[in-house]
Amino acid sequence: MMRAAAWIAAVASLTAAAYAVGEQPADPKVATQPAPAVPPVPPQPQAPEAALLVTDLVMGVGDEALPGMIVIVHYTGWLYDPGAKDFRGIQFDSSRERGQPLSFPLGAGRVIRGWEQGIPGMKIGGTRRLVIPPELAYGSRCVEKYPGSGGGCVIPPNSTLLFEIELLAVETITLKTDQ
Numbered sequence: 001m002m003r004a005a006a007w008i009a010a011v012a013s014l015t016a017a018a019y020a021v022g023e024q025p026a027d028p029k030v031a032t033q034p035a036p037a038v039p040p041v042p043p044q045p046q047a048p049e050a051a052l053l054v055t056d057l058v059m060g061v062g063d064e065a066l067p068g069m070i071v072i073v074h075y076t077g078w079l080y081d082p083g084a085k086d087f088r089g090i091q092f093d094s095s096r097e098r099g100q101p102l103s104f105p106l107g108a109g110r111v112i113r114g115w116e117q118g119i120p121g122m123k124i125g126g127t128r129r130l131v132i133p134p135e136l137a138y139g140s141r142c143v144e145k146y147p148g149s150g151g152g153c154v155i156p157p158n159s160t161l162l163f164e165i166e167l168l169a170v171e172t173i174t175l176k177t178d179q
Helices: 002-020 113-118
Strands: 053-058 070-080 088-094 102-105 127-132 153-155 161-171
Touching: 088 153, 113 127, 113 161
Parallel strands: none
Antiparallel strands: 053 127, 070 088, 070 102, 070 161, 127 161
């Protein structure tokens, strides 16, 4: 009799505990099987960083462009077209045609990441071709020739770009501190 009373007390205790945590108590008369193990879901692989393709067309012989310097370049940009001659699709911009070189501080984030990664190491007088994937260019944005004009995208969203960049000069910046 004592065993039966202990068994009933144990079942009652487990039933009360199950209700306390919000579970339905198991029927002690029915054999239960453990739930099948669910295999863990592996984490989704991250997309690799988009690769920038850099080709030196003309090796320069002057000073080297390094982050922190002002670089002065001539460039022409095309939409990358694998079926076109030299992969040059539609030309969307050219400083050379305007006769106005572009200058900017290298490494300051003033140009697309493909340029920030592709220009360091160039030497004055060199020409470099950069094939820039969308992730290092304008991504999913539409780039209008005249922003806000509604004239359509000169660079459509998710475009791979091809640039030929000539390094004309570099300037080292020295900041003076007040004494």
